[in-house]
Amino acid sequence: MAWGIQLSKLWIASAQPFPVDVKMLALEVTKQRFADPVGLVVPHGVNGIDGMLSRRVKKGDWCISYDEDVTVPGRINFTLAHELGHYLCHRQLQAEFRCGQGSMLDYYGEASRKMEKEANIFASYLLMPATDFRQQIDGKTITLELLGHVADRYQTSFTATALKWLEITSEAAMLVVARDEFVCWSYPSKLASSRRAYVAPGTPVPHSAIERVRAASNHARNEWCNVSAGEWHPSLDAEESVIVSDQFELMIFLVRFPAARVITHEEEPDADAFDAMMDTPRGFGWSK
């Protein structure tokens, strides 16, 4: 997180526009600071491996390679940032990192899971600085369309962008990703988490939500739909908005709990961002 914040500040201070050009940043910054810099960023044409970081023994430097055929918008930029995160944080530990959507979901051990999470956190902080993110949404009602515009600005995927919003928002909201009508994972904002909003992996998507998706005339809906308590939360009414991704047969629900805001509860001591991040580790096993 510290590296992500430091490099995004450097990017902003040098008056560069968004999105962050990770390739340029990786080549320039590592050349200035390290004896074993990133010497090459290049497509590798290997399906199934989104990104790779490997040491080049003869040259004494590192190569970041990536799958240029990935079709999800924003995936490549996030992958490059993820690999740069491995370079900055983990290159003393391994000479090669192979990262794909599969390996980010099916971890082989605690150590690699921790490294994947750290690389994702780095990418999130580098590409989507919180101050700039807040400026993009300030005074606007959050919608899937607005999050899509923000994702375009940073060249990040919709999912990574929505997760960033959930991290920084004071609203009670939750992202739920489902496949074949079962929940793959969910991620609540801080306030939603304090109200125990969470849907466990494997839980069936509420029947009424499936009906609403089927009834919708198009696959990208931006209007919020009121949903009674008992569907996404046992006691809170919700507002729901959904995107259906035909490519991966995913349903991505953004769920808000407006009533959670008006219920006063005891003041909690302000946790800093790092504590908040560590309190909600499950969110960073996302599929990009």
Ligand SMILES: [Zn+2]
């Ligand atoms: Zn990785």
